[in-house]
Each structure stands twice: as C-alpha cells, then as structure tokens.
Amino acid sequence: MKDILSEIIANKRFEVDLQKQAISIEQLQEGISEAPVIRSMKQALASSKSGVIAEFKRRSPSKGWIKQDAHPEEIVLSYAAVGASALSILTDEKFFGGSLKDIRIARPLVEIPILRKDFIIDEYQLYQAKIVGADAVLLIAAALEQEKCNELTEKAHSLGLEVLLEIHSSEELAYINKEIDMVGINNRNLGTFFTDVENSFRLAGQLPQDAILVSESGISDPEIVKRLRAAGFRGFLIGETFMKTEQPGETLQNFLRAIQ
Secondary structure, eight states, X not given: OOOHHHHHXXXXXHHHHHHHHHSOHHHHHHTGGGOOOOOOHHHHHHHOSSOEEEEEOSEETTTEESOTTOOHHXXXXXXXXXXXXXXXXXXXXXXXOOOHHHHHHHGGGOOSOEEEESOOOSHHHHHHHHHHTOSEEEEEGGGSOHHHXXXXXXXXXXXXXXXXXXXXXXXXXXXXXXXXXXXEEESBOTTTOOBOTHHHHHHHTTSOTTSEEEEESOOOOHHHHHHHHHTTEEEEEEOHHHHTSSOHXXXXXXXXXXXX
C-alpha cells in the first residue's frame, strides 16, 4: 500500500516553502506580540473528568470528505458548550480540508485550549500556530528525526506552546523525554491509515507513569474510553465519530453522558 505519510510530508515541505516566500519568518516573528494568551492543554486534561479532545475535521485521506461544508464557528462553539476538555483543529488543507483560518475563527469563541493538528516539520509552522491562537501543537515522531523533534519542542516552549508528541510504536518511545508535555498514542498507522484502538493498550505499560497520556483515532465507543482511562489515559482525541453526524456537538454531548 502507498505510504500516505511520505506523500503528506513531501507536500508539506513544498507548502511551507511557498508560505515562506509569501510571508517571511521575520514577518511572523513581528506578529508574535499580538498573539492571544495561551491556555494549558496539559492542565485541562489533568483536571478534566472526561478528557475528550473534540476534533474539527472536514476530511481525511482514507475516508475522503466527512463534512465538507463544516463551519468552525458553529461546530467548535457547540463542542465547547457541551463540555469538551480541549479542541483539536486540523489545519492541513490538501489532505484534511483545513486551514489556519479555522483556528483564527475559533479562538475568540472559546476559552478551552486549542491544539493545532498538522504535520509540523519546520519552526515556521510554530510561529503560525502561535499567531492564530493555538495553545499546543502536535509533533509526530514518524514524521521527524528525533533531534529535529527535540529542536521543535524547545522552540514551541520558547513561544509558550505546549507539545503533544504522537507515537505509534514501541520503536518511537525514545522520542519521549521530560520536555514533552503530553504523549499521544496514535491508533492509526500513518503509512497505511489502518486503525486499531488496541494499539493504545499495547503501549500503555511502556509509557512514563507520570505522563499525560492521550489516545488518538478510532475511538467511537464510550466503553473504550472507560477502558483507556483505567489503563492510565487522561485524554481521548475524537473527531470522525462526531464530525460524521448531523450535529457534532449534540453527538459529543451524548458521548460525554455515556462515559460519566
């Protein structure tokens, strides 16, 4: 099967190069002072009863369009209103139908933390995240050399952004260090996009006991959340389960009731 991650990363490098030509990193740096206040996603998950990170996602490489005409001002507001602990907003355009504008629109409407979910490969993207109002960024071990991941973590922290490190296998455990704010287990293989929630349970025992653990992808059953919580997870990143329904906020509300 075609390696989707490699295709996404190749496109991302091209995309970031184009963005740098349009707006220099120096121009982005000048806009930092105007950036909104940061909210701690790590603390939000640590103190939350549900730990649900509700995701705003229009499409995916494996499923195609999920909700093409989705508007963040409607869905994100409804997520926050019913009790989401944090938000994840996809900003990749080609493969996920998102943009930085989605965070810019959402930020003034909600008080909960926002994760910029994208394929971060360059510090330029960290400045972008800061300026539009994200509170945390996703760094994907499978997409980064370990040294580059450490550099981006350090840069994110210097900008006041928290880091959710995403791993998929035991081979990537070496990426975890004390600087990482949250550790995410992606249940979806980014090469094939095959999803298996049991991946979180397989890796749970190998993860630092004091880490804020997040299970990502393929979570649709409230009972799975209960099992994951018992295994030590504090965050549950869920998108398609909500986005594929007519009223994502209402679906989230029913899900939250079911996991109490």
